Amino acid sequence: MGYVSVIAQEALTADVYSLTFESPTDLSQGFEPGQFLHFRVTDSFDFTLRRPLSLCAADVQNNQITVVYRAQGEGTKRLTRLKAGDRVDVLGPLGHGFLTHQGDKKVLLIGGGIGVPPLVELARQFHESQVRVVSALGFATQAQAILLDELSDCGSLFVATQDGSLGQHGFVTQLLTEDFCAGIDRYYACGPTSMLKAVQQVMRDRNIAGYLSLEERMGCGIGICVGCVHPIARDGKVVNRKTCKEGPVFLAEEVIFDE
Amino acid sequence: MGYVSVIAQEALTADVYSLTFESPTDLSQGFEPGQFLHFRVTDSFDFTLRRPLSLCAADVQNNQITVVYRAQGEGTKRLTRLKAGDRVDVLGPLGHGFLTHQGDKKVLLIGGGIGVPPLVELARQFHESQVRVVSALGFATQAQAILLDELSDCGSLFVATQDGSLGQHGFVTQLLTEDFCAGIDRYYACGPTSMLKAVQQVMRDRNIAGYLSLEERMGCGIGICVGCVHPIARDGKVVNRKTCKEGPVFLAEEVIFDE
Amino acid sequence: MNKSPNSVDMQVKFLSLTLKNPVMPASGCFSFGQEMENFYDLDLLGAVVVKATTLEERSGNKTPRLAETPAGMLNSIGLQNPGVIQVIQEELPRFRKYPNLPVIVNVAGTAVEDYVEVVENLNKSPDVSAIELNISCPNVKCGGIQFGTDPTMAAGMVHTIKSVTKVPLIVKLSPNVTDIVEMALAVEEAGADAISLINTLIGMHIDIEKRRPLLANGIGGLSGPAIKPVAVRMVYEVSSQVQIPVLGIGGIRTGQDVIEFMMAGASAVQVGTANFIDPMACPRIIDELAQWCDQHGVKKVTDLIGAARG
Amino acid sequence: MNKSPNSVDMQVKFLSLTLKNPVMPASGCFSFGQEMENFYDLDLLGAVVVKATTLEERSGNKTPRLAETPAGMLNSIGLQNPGVIQVIQEELPRFRKYPNLPVIVNVAGTAVEDYVEVVENLNKSPDVSAIELNISCPNVKCGGIQFGTDPTMAAGMVHTIKSVTKVPLIVKLSPNVTDIVEMALAVEEAGADAISLINTLIGMHIDIEKRRPLLANGIGGLSGPAIKPVAVRMVYEVSSQVQIPVLGIGGIRTGQDVIEFMMAGASAVQVGTANFIDPMACPRIIDELAQWCDQHGVKKVTDLIGAARG
Ligand SMILES: Cc1cc2nc3c(=O)[nH]c(=O)nc-3n(C[C@H](O)[C@H](O)[C@H](O)COP(=O)(O)OP(=O)(O)OC[C@H]3O[C@@H](n4cnc5c(N)ncnc54)[C@H](O)[C@@H]3O)c2cc1C
Ligand SMILES: Cc1cc2nc3c(=O)[nH]c(=O)nc-3n(C[C@H](O)[C@H](O)[C@H](O)COP(=O)(O)OP(=O)(O)OC[C@H]3O[C@@H](n4cnc5c(N)ncnc54)[C@H](O)[C@@H]3O)c2cc1C
Ligand SMILES: Cc1cc2nc3c(=O)[nH]c(=O)nc-3n(C[C@H](O)[C@H](O)[C@H](O)COP(=O)(O)O)c2cc1C
Numbered sequence A, B: 001m002g003y004v005s006v007i008a009q010e011a012l013t014a015d016v017y018s019l020t021f022e023s024p025t026d027l028s029q030g031f032e033p034g035q036f037l038h039f040r041v042t043d044s045f046d047f048t049l050r051r052p053l054s055l056c057a058a059d060v061q062n063n064q065i066t067v068v069y070r071a072q073g074e075g076t077k078r079l080t081r082l083k084a085g086d087r088v089d090v091l092g093p094l095g096h097g098f099l100t101h102q103g104d105k106k107v108l109l110i111g112g113g114i115g116v117p118p119l120v121e122l123a124r125q126f127h128e129s130q131v132r133v134v135s136a137l138g139f140a141t142q143a144q145a146i147l148l149d150e151l152s153d154c155g156s157l158f159v160a161t162q163d164g165s166l167g168q169h170g171f172v173t174q175l176l177t178e179d180f181c182a183g184i185d186r187y188y189a190c191g192p193t194s195m196l197k198a199v200q201q202v203m204r205d206r207n208i209a210g211y212l213s214l215e216e217r218m219g220c221g222i223g224i225c226v227g228c229v230h231p232i233a234r235d236g237k238v239v240n241r242k243t244c245k246e247g248p249v250f251l252a253e254e255v256i257f258d259e
Numbered sequence C, D: 001m002n003k004s005p006n007s008v009d010m011q012v013k014f015l016s017l018t019l020k021n022p023v024m025p026a027s028g029c030f031s032f033g034q035e036m037e038n039f040y041d042l043d044l045l046g047a048v049v050v051k052a053t054t055l056e057e058r059s060g061n062k063t064p065r066l067a068e069t070p071a072g073m074l075n076s077i078g079l080q081n082p083g084v085i086q087v088i089q090e091e092l093p094r095f096r097k098y099p100n101l102p103v104i105v106n107v108a109g110t111a112v113e114d115y116v117e118v119v120e121n122l123n124k125s126p127d128v129s130a131i132e133l134n135i136s137c138p139n140v141k142c143g144g145i146q147f148g149t150d151p152t153m154a155a156g157m158v159h160t161i162k163s164v165t166k167v168p169l170i171v172k173l174s175p176n177v178t179d180i181v182e183m184a185l186a187v188e189e190a191g192a193d194a195i196s197l198i199n200t201l202i203g204m205h206i207d208i209e210k211r212r213p214l215l216a217n218g219i220g221g222l223s224g225p226a227i228k229p230v231a232v233r234m235v236y237e238v239s240s241q242v243q244i245p246v247l248g249i250g251g252i253r254t255g256q257d258v259i260e261f262m263m264a265g266a267s268a269v270q271v272g273t274a275n276f277i278d279p280m281a282c283p284r285i286i287d288e289l290a291q292w293c294d295q296h297g298v299k300k301v302t303d304l305i306g307a308a309r310g
């Protein structure tokens, strides 16, 4: 934890940026795809809270991490000012990421919009260990599509856009037909809550187990404020669990969504 | 008013900086030494209020202004980050500055610490119009002495330091002996309130009229908040007058100090 | 600055007044308007609220009267103003060149009789569109705040003033109370035509080098973005309970802040502290508001009022 | 980080407790300490205050529970905690490895009987140094805040708890009241050993895109630097009127903020929101405090207490 150097920052689309920086911890000691980094926006107290961004790629050799984020509010907009050589205060990688299972032969990665980044490192690791990767990604429009090359490099890639400007017209869940899911051992999903809910439903119908990466507003990111909870069913009991500490990734079947 | 370009910034001492920037208004339309500029510290809302800094030098030809300021609190410390080419939001020159009087032959400028800067442009204008300038400056230590060359270029210069490390040992008012003040037509003073009070006293004894530049905490700097007032005796009545609009320079004899 | 899109209907009917848009400077943050004329055409504003006016001239508190705080500031001006006669004779007539600009006069005092006398004087002026009763100034010893924290006293005051004034009566409440809804209901019942929320929270800053409170007056009123969440909450709670319109005030610095207050239930808003760092704050905020509405398909700004109350 | 100069005596005697220094994390901003052990040695702290503990396990409010605001944040956690039995059995014993670290347990409930039962349970634990009675949580429907805004009810509650508890009783007051001094005097009279000031102000943030309050709970508690001036003012006013010590809380993020609170009259302080952006906030603040004292010739940190009250 603490201040690290920015290696590079570039714009991927009109409002999505890729930021590479020195890892605050030694990556060779271990990390998980799906974990997140917690960014202090400025070195003063202009912002009260940090901003959580998922690990998108890790370069263990050089001990560098890349996050890919959308500049939407004041905080992420301010982060876009960072450039090579600047110092930035980052905690992480934090939380629990995606678990991989021995014996899985073919996995499905499902991403929606700015939920795609954490799938990239996961895809790379599967690819490296020769697990077949199928990626199904949804975006609003072609102009917002990101990280397509990174994912197609690791396996087959299918895209849906809401306006039909790229790939299939419609939502990503429309890609997840019975045929499409045949032979999938496990799925991994990240995206807006509405998408995760739909994915959980469809994949339950397909009888395939998987993981969901949840997004809740975070305070501390380290388990002390209890702000980021999500209802999780485990051992026959629904408990509000901290997504920063016990998540953000949970077993799909455990995750409870409102009605 | 609005955003202007920074031309240059340099450190004069460990914590005093000289900042030169494009004037927000056309200087050839007129300005007064002793007026001030009101700086917005950052372009976001990290600071609630602007910071007032006195005009120290004006380059009418190039329409540039220099202020000299001490980095003390958060706001002025942040201003030190400005560098050539940056944009900064400045209002001014604002307020009423030092009045010069036809017929004056010899004037005394009295400055204390970070109160010296506004005297520089005044000295230059007097020098240009062939009025003799005597400057009496007080600083805590030699290390904190600033703008000595600028003032000695315009006339004779006398310095006092509290630790005796430069010039006379003691306060600037100790320089203002009867002999020293002989032949002075008018005086102009800027510095901490305690100094102004002492100067007002001494110069009243010497029977010399003059002007004091007052320092009050400012909100708006343009006369709308009524935060910056100082009691001023005029027409037989003491009224709290806005130092941003009717000052910061007032006739010494009008200024009322506590007890 | 971009020009406001004219596709959005920005007009708000507020009591008997027609506001070109819902944005006006707050009392004490605009003086009597003269200085602001150097910055923009006052006719751009929805209305103006001038500095608290008392019966006699007041010189206010000692300085320092201002302190910066995180995302806010403290002030202890103490109602410095030239007195109602001078205000009527010298200050208000200057607004005659803006015939479509409602002028709201903020009235303060010590005892009920003072308030009554100020209002009776204002009755004689043709330049007053409405009165904003300031029973919430924390900066003067006997400066009205006791009326602002006790519902019975507040109601008594409002009842008396209502029977005297010839123009609509807006009552400005103090947020320094346990139950703002109780206060609001009390003044509504007593005849208030509208409610302004909020005046400043009471705060203090200590100058640790000098080892004493920074403000000469010790305490001061906290304003600015820091207090916005408290103000929005009070506007939401009060506007859900009263039938009269509410003016939202507290920490507004952007058009989006205005939308927040209006969605919470404000019919119009006042901008205070933001004017100090940005003299162009009001016209800028009006433009931002119009643009947001345009981009979000809001045809009439009044459609925003109470939208978040569900 | 620079090491604290050891020329400054940082120790504070607070009730029967000896604090190594006057800085402790605030309730709800430290959980039960386990996570913080990854960041620093808890023995550096003056004391710890753990999360509000209720009789039964509570799952808290729906999310979103957090919103950022200018120089502050809103929370509506709603007292999520594992219940007093679990706290006694699983959480508190972990502090035994720090024998010189006082552990203050924040107690919350709905009815007086709940509070009593929690305290009776805590009486059985050897790990509790003091109780902080939370009658000021704004985030639960029947969550104690009615006790925190009515002096008579507050006094009744304090009186009852005082007769039950075996450890010193600190009462944490809500700032959402008209007269904080009245509240403080009532709980002092009823037997409180100390007072904590302040809990959060009640606020709201509206998500203008979604046209509804951002927090699922609607309202939340405002904390962080934004509220510091209100907190300092209340500490100043209360500590001038009561004889019992006051713990200062609200927006502390630097050693200088601690000095401000102590000069206002606080005997020690709690750091809340600052822990979220900077997990090292408490040890950093302790160092900054010691250094300021050293540079200003303050030999004993307790010399600062009330220094600005003149
Ligand atoms: C575990 C996790 C991983 C994430 N990974 C990514 C990522 O890889 N790329 C990416 O673009 N975004 C990611 N997000 C969302 C990202 O954190 C928010 O977009 C960002 O915090 C918004 O900050 P802001 O300054 O733009 O907005 P502001 O509106 O200024 O933020 C105000 C507050 O709200 C919080 N907030 C606002 N929007 C969200 C949101 N959608 N989710 C959570 N908190 C929010 C902020 O953290 C901050 O505390 C992730 C969120 C979580 C919880
Ligand atoms: C008319 C005028 C002219 C000035 N000219 C100069 C100058 O030429 N060079 C220079 O170094 N300083 C000058 N000052 C003082 C300068 O404005 C303050 O030092 C500066 O505002 C402090 O800001 P900060 O961010 O360092 O301190 P902070 O403590 O962060 O400031 C907090 C608030 O207090 C106000 N404040 C703090 N100290 C002072 C002070 N001494 N006087 C007035 N307001 C204060 C700030 O403006 C701000 O609103 C002048 C002041 C006035 C009123
Ligand atoms: C310097 C200053 C002076 C003020 N004077 C008055 C006043 O005379 N009458 C009044 O009702 N409110 C007065 N107020 C309160 C404002 O009108 C407003 O209610 C408050 O500042 C909150 O709004 P803001 O956060 O936008 O500033 C004053 C506020 C400030 C900062």
Ligand SMILES: Cc1cc2nc3c(=O)[nH]c(=O)nc-3n(C[C@H](O)[C@H](O)[C@H](O)COP(=O)(O)O)c2cc1C
Pocket: A219, A225, A227, D026, D027, D028, D029, D051, D052, D075, D077, D079, D106, D134, D137, D172, D198, D199, D200, D222, D223, D224, D225, D227, D249, D250, D251, D252, D270, D271, D272, D273, D274
């Ligand atoms: C996320 C969060 C949870 C809190 N939980 C509690 C609590 O359980 N009990 C309590 O007495 N106060 C609680 N508080 C209030 C703090 O202890 C403290 O009084 C308040 O936040 C002001 O201090 P700060 O500005 O330093 O945060 C909580 C505050 C926050 C931000």
Ligand code: FES
Pocket: A217, A218, A219, A220, A221, A222, A223, A224, A225, A226, A227, A228, A229, A242, A243, A244, A245
């Ligand atoms: S973000 Fe604080 S507990 Fe998860």
Ligand code: FES
Pocket: B217, B218, B219, B220, B221, B222, B223, B224, B225, B226, B227, B228, B229, B242, B243, B244, B245
């Ligand atoms: S600073 Fe606002 S009136 Fe002078």
